[in-house]
Amino acid sequence: MRRIAFINEKGGSCKTTLAVNIAAYFAGQKKSRVLLVDMDPQGQAGKSLGFYVRDLAPNVYDLLLDPALPVEAVIRPSQVPNLDVICSNKRLSDFPVEAAPAADRERRLAKKLEGLGRYDFVLVDSPPSAGLLTTNILLSVEEVVVPVNLTYFALDGCAEIVESVERMRRDFGKAVLDIVLVVPTLYRPTRLAEEILEKLRTHFPEHTARTVIGYNVKIDEAQSHGKTIWDYAAWSPGAAMLESLSKEIWRAKQP
Ligand SMILES: Nc1ncnc2c1ncn2[C@@H]1O[C@H](COP(=O)(O)OP(=O)(O)OP(=O)(O)O)[C@@H](O)[C@H]1O
Numbered sequence: 471m472r473r474i475a476f477i478n479e480k481g482g483s484c485k486t487t488l489a490v491n492i493a494a495y496f497a498g499q500k501k502s503r504v505l506l507v508d509m510d511p512q513g514q515a516g517k518s519l520g521f522y523v524r525d526l527a528p529n530v531y532d533l534l535l536d537p538a539l540p541v542e543a544v545i546r547p548s549q550v551p552n553l554d555v556i557c558s559n560k561r562l563s564d565f566p567v568e569a570a571p572a573a574d575r576e577r578r579l580a581k582k583l584e585g586l587g588r589y590d591f592v593l594v595d596s597p598p599s600a601g602l603l604t605t606n607i608l609l610s611v612e613e614v615v616v617p618v619n620l621t622y623f624a625l626d627g628c629a630e631i632v633e634s635v636e637r638m639r640r641d642f643g644k645a646v647l648d649i650v651l652v653v654p655t656l657y658r659p660t661r662l663a664e665e666i667l668e669k670l671r672t673h674f675p676e677h678t679a680r681t682v683i684g685y686n687v688k689i690d691e692a693q694s695h696g697k698t699i700w701d702y703a704a705w706s707p708g709a710a711m712l713e714s715l716s717k718e719i720w721r722a723k724q725p
């Protein structure tokens with residue numbers, strides 16, 4: 471089983487877009503069994519798959535706060551065959567305060583996901599902030615994919631992720647945790663975007679994705695319809711870019 475988190479503490483870097491569509495690609499095209507876990511109080515991974523998350527309970531918040539609640543109780547099948555989801559909503563934003571006194575607060579998600587043997591992939595969507603939710607995510611996965619919106623402050627976000635990963639190793643003894651891919655996103659052909667892309671490749675020579683995700687309105691439209699790009703516009707340039715990236719992530723750990 472591969473466990474992969476899509477993380478960047480900066481907002482709007484395409485974490486949800488990549489997590490949802492890559493999960494759907496692995497499930498739909500590669501026939502893998504996939505679990506997508508939404509760890510963002512915005513609940514957009516579930517929304518992107520057509521769930522009305524506002525009233526959906528139990529959800530990931532209950533899972534993290536109720537030690538007796540089995541993970542099976544919050545797993546829901548999605549419209550995509552082989553793709554299951556654990557949804558989130560804004561109640562999750564209370565988790566850091568409510569769990570603060572608990573000694574095991576950083577390992578809640580890891581513990582709940584431990585016994586899940588039936589999936590080939592667990593993909594986790596992350597909130598746009600550092601904190602207890604992100605720590606829980608990093609302690610639950612072995613691989614990190616960092617989507618980077620090619621804007622001026624992009625590299626700051628990358629530096630923060632590198633530091634967070636090092637902190638997991640140092641402070642929590644997390645032995646296996648690697649940034650497997652840094653993915654340039656929302657590319658437009660401007661000089662600034664080219665410069666930032668170049669810097670990204672210099673900083674992460676072995677891990678910058680070959681696929682650069684450019685702007686394509688079909689990707690945005692698909693989400694607004696609660697559909698994956700494969701169901702909404704499979705022949706669009708957006709789908710081609712996401713397919714190419716899915717294959718890179720697929721290959722990243724194949725023998
Ligand atoms: N390649 C693309 N072309 C056009 N629009 C895109 C593309 N990728 C993502 N978007 C749109 O950009 C917005 C931000 O993307 P997304 O929600 O995936 O980012 P995020 O990193 O998850 O944001 P947040 O930090 O708020 O969780 C969304 O409306 C999404 O539909």
Ligand SMILES: [Mg+2]
Pocket residue numbers: 485486487510512514595596
């Ligand atoms: Mg998101």
